[in-house]
Amino acid sequence: FFDDTKFEVHIFSLGPPDNPLFIQHGMRGVDWRERVKTNVKYFHDVQRFKTDHIGLARFIHGKKIHILLEWDGYARQGDRAQGLFALRAAPIQIWHQEYLGTSGGKYVDYLFTDKIASPPELEDLYVEKLIYLPNHFFSKGHAVQAEVKAPTREYTAKRVPYEPGSGSPQINRCLAPDHVGPEVPSIVYCNYNKFLKNNPQTVRSWIRILRDVPDSMLCLLENPPSGVPYLRRFIHEAAGTSTNNNDPNSFSPGDGDELNSRIHFLPWQRNPFDHQMRNQDFCNVMLDSYPYNGHTTAQDSLYGGVPIVTRSDGKDMSSRVTTSANVVLGLEELNAYEGLQQYE
Incomplete structure (x- = not known):
């Protein structure tokens, strides 16, 4: 997803390790966390900050992150650290995918979308600046996942x-x-x-x-x-x-x-x-x-x-x-x- 020749990519994981029982029984595609971990240079396990948004913001800020990307937003019934973005852990903050809509807060600078999902004439409904991808903005990994x-x-x-x-x-x-x-x-x-x-x-x-x-x-x-x-x-x-x-x-x-x-x-x-x-x-x-x-x-x-x-x-x-x-x-x-x- 990211060109690591142009970006230093850090992953901050609030989720638990992959369930060993699922892996033991050969359930295909349940090793998401391990796959991500082995495909990036900087992987940070931040489960300890799951309820400590201030501590998480300080940790991310300490890594001198320039662009912070959120893939959950308000989704998952509050299971993620939504308060993190309000604390401005990075100078540029972007939302993409899981929660589809405006954040309603001025602490999110940009939102990934396309001109059909978010028509230009409806830009006033968003507080973020819209980053229009050329085709369909919602990405899935069907074509690159061997299990599919x-x-x-x-x-x-x-x-x-x-x-x-x-x-x-x-x-x-x-x-x-x-x-x-x-x-x-x-x-x-x-x-x-x-x-x-x-x-x-x-x-x-x-x-x-x-x-x-x-x-x-x-x-x-x-x-x-x-x-x-x-x-x-x-x-x-x-x-x-x-x-x-x-x-x-x-x-x-x-x-x-x-x-x-x-x-x-x-x-x-x-x-x-x-x-x-x-x-x-x-x-x-x-x-x-x-x-x-x-x-x-x-x-x-x-x-x-x-x-x-x-x-x-x-x-x-x-x-x-x-x-x-x-x-x-x-x-x-x-x-x-x-x-x-x-x-x-």
Whole structure:
């Protein structure tokens, strides 16, 4: 990522060592920390400063860092040292990737983005100066990671532990043994994002899509598992109608049960590469999240050769990432610039 002939690169790691149990069991791709450590000259283990932002700022300042780059921002539920940047540990401070949007603070000088994710006419929504990358700003390592299987039309699923069947996504049908309907669904839609990325309007849109495409099914991720019954209840209620406008308790369930029978939830995969292969195994079309797009999941889908349909009418950076990726790949027909109706 950095040219070490022009920059002296320092990595400050707040994360724990790679889990030896995962490595012992041969889980591919779980040795992130060790890979980073062996590929940079200056690696600093700063776990001791995880809750000591002042101590961390002093440590980084002592290394005479000119440019400090943050890859988490406000993400990860406060698990990182957000207070560090407010203390100005370096004269130039930049945000990139994980948290997609403005910091809202004058202590972040620049933000990496592109002109589709952050249109120039919306620059006033950011406190940072925008560094526009020439194509798509959101980077993933599919092409340089040996664990990632390149997509091919002849791909045959052979991954464990979820052991999918062989053949097309319709035959694999998201491991849904209780699938109601024809043995082979007409099409398999997927969305592998956290539930919190979708608003009620988006889930209602999925309901209409399932209704409009007979014998289709939707494959989601248990992310989190505790949210599955609540989402099923919402779908059941959203599919129903009130039978008496004067009685808020009157309710006709409509086709809620039938819709829920066509929605299947996959368990979370600890291994990111096993999870990435689910795109080829299970999906015909990915339905993107809104108002917060799938970012990593969108990249996984596109690299796996699975098209992703996204809404492109949002103003926030996090709602325009997939739009940007589709444009760069020449897949602009998958972008719904006119909003919800076009998305469906």
